[in-house]
Amino acid sequence: MTESELMNVPYITRAKSSLNTHSVEVTGDFGDRPEPEIAEELSGVLKRHGYTLSVEKNAHIVELADFAYALPVSVVIILGFLLLQKAGLTSFITSSDVSYGAAFVIGLIASVSSCLAIVGGLVLSLSASSAKEGGTWRTQSLFHVGRIGGFFILGGLVGLLGNSLHLGLTANVVLGGIVALVMLILGINLLDVFHFTKRLQFTLPVGLSRHVMNGSKHDHYLAPALVGIGTFFLPCGFTQSMQLYALSTGSFIQGALTMTVFALGTFPVLALLSFGSLNIAHKPWKGIFFKTAGIIVVALALLNFSNALATAGIINPLFNF
Amino acid sequence: MKSVLVSVAISGILIGNAFWFVSARPNTDDTNVGVPTAVIIDGKQVIDISAKGGYSPRRVLAKAGVPTILRVSTRGTFDCSASLVIPKLSYQKFLQPSGTEDIIIAPEQAQGTLQGLCSMGMYNFQIIFQ
Numbered sequence: 269m270t271e272s273e274l275m276n277v278p279y280i281t282r283a284k285s286s287l288n289t290h291s292v293e294v295t296g297d298f299g300d301r302p303e304p305e306i307a308e309e310l311s312g313v314l315k316r317h318g319y320t321l322s323v324e325k326n327a328h329i330v331e332l333a334d335f336a337y338a339l340p341v342s343v344v345i346i347l348g349f350l351l352l353q354k355a356g357l358t359s360f361i362t363s364s365d366v367s368y369g370a371a372f373v374i375g376l377i378a379s380v381s382s383c384l385a386i387v388g389g390l391v392l393s394l395s396a397s398s399a400k401e402g403g404t405w406r407t408q409s410l411f412h413v414g415r416i417g418g419f420f421i422l423g424g425l426v427g428l429l430g431n432s433l434h435l436g437l438t439a440n441v442v443l444g445g446i447v448a449l450v451m452l453i454l455g456i457n458l459l460d461v462f463h464f465t466k467r468l469q470f471t472l473p474v475g476l477s478r479h480v481m482n483g484s485k486h487d488h489y490l491a492p493a494l495v496g497i498g499t500f501f502l503p504c505g506f507t508q509s510m511q512l513y514a515l516s517t518g519s520f521i522q523g524a525l526t527m528t529v530f531a532l533g534t535f536p537v538l539a540l541l542s543f544g545s546l547n548i549a550h551k552p553w554k555g556i557f558f559k560t561a562g563i564i565v566v567a568l569a570l571l572n573f574s575n576a577l578a579t580a581g582i583i584n585p586l587f588n589f
Numbered sequence: 590m591k592s593v594l595v596s597v598a599i600s601g602i603l604i605g606n607a608f609w610f611v612s613a614r615p616n617t618d619d620t621n622v623g624v625p626t627a628v629i630i631d632g633k634q635v636i637d638i639s640a641k642g643g644y645s646p647r648r649v650l651a652k653a654g655v656p657t658i659l660r661v662s663t664r665g666t667f668d669c670s671a672s673l674v675i676p677k678l679s680y681q682k683f684l685q686p687s688g689t690e691d692i693i694i695a696p697e698q699a700q701g702t703l704q705g706l707c708s709m710g711m712y713n714f715q716i717i718f719q
Binding site: 503 | 596600604642669670679681683685706709713
């Protein structure tokens with residue numbers, strides 16, 4: 269409605285409004301007139317619909333200052349993550365039998381281990397993007413329900429069929445590459461410095477990110493839940509080890525419970541990432557948070573890329589934890 | 590502006606440290622001093638690697654062109670290192686959490702540097718045939 273009204277103004281060639289951000293973007297030939305004057309004139313057009321226009325504060329200059337905090341904070345977090353990998357957390361796992369308690373502990377360790385780079389990175393990028401786009405707790409909850417429910421059902425199937433569902437080498441590499449790409453795009457989006465990725469986001473992972481991020485708005489219950497289920501197949505060593513165990517149990521209920529308990533073990537860290545993002549999205553320093561998250565996500569995406577290439581034997585491994 | 594410069598400087602130093610810390614540094618010391626060498630038993634070369642939270646030893650010297658067995662042992666290994674990939678051999682297997690796995694390397698494959706890594710690429714090891 270606002271769009272068509274604005275399009276009727278002779279010098280405007282394009283108008284795009286967003287209810288979400290309460291903004292309208294107009295393109296056209298404005299000559300040399302100052303922005304506030306244009307806004308006032310256009311407000312006159314929209315007045316009868318109850319809208320007024322004001323020029324957005326020169327947001328980009330303000331936002332760049334956020335990097336002064338976001339950059340060191342994100343680097344410290346990444347460094348902390350690397351240190352954690354070096355700390356040898358896996359030596360806490362001493363038993364070779366998997367009781368439900370052990371499965372939970374393995375889940376806890378997995379959630380701060382190398383799996384954090386891929387599963388955690390994906391959760392952070394999706395939930396921060398979702399929070400930024402105005403997503404609610406429902407989108408985030410559906411993801412976690414999907415993840416835990418998916419682990420129950422798929423874990424049960426693995427136990428029942430006696431066949432593990434992990435992917436082959438090529439599929440693993442391809443999937444790792446795709447996840448890295450999605451993370452890279454979402455991460456750059458979070459940084460909000462380049463405007464071309466905004467368009468990229470619409471074209472590239474349309475099915476995935478767009479639906480997931482706008483899940484609550486369009487009442488897509490399915491998409492966030494499906495992504496949650498999909499995390500079962502992400503290349504994470506721990507998930508695959510647990511599947512191997514679930515397989516050896518040979519029963520639906522034991523396999524299902526093992527995988528569920530494992531997923532519950534990973535829940536605290538993942539929940540912190542997703543609900544934390546949602547919470548911070550309403551804080552005054554959210555700009556810094558989104559930038560920090562963006563830098564971390566981009567760094568993890570690059571790490572995943574290099575790992576996927578190394579696994580494919582294309583390049584030598586750049587890292588050894 | 591000043592704070593931006595300070596933050597960039599701090600970040601630069603931290604990133605530099607991080608890279609030094611985790612970089613694989615495959616060929617920085619060409620001498621291979623202190624690198625374990627594979628043993629030959631009954632004409633067969635056996636290379637032992639243990640997999641748990643990474644691979645150990647990370648580098649092994651071996652004789653080229655000899656029938657070789659790569660013996661990977663796991664002990665309560667649930668992390669990525671159980672998911673072993675050797676790209677050159679097109680080998681991928683999910684190792685049991687505890688046990689040993691013998692991987693046969695034919696003499697013609699026992700050449701150059703053989704890279705093994707976990708399926709996520711976080712951990713790796715090298716066998717240098719010479």
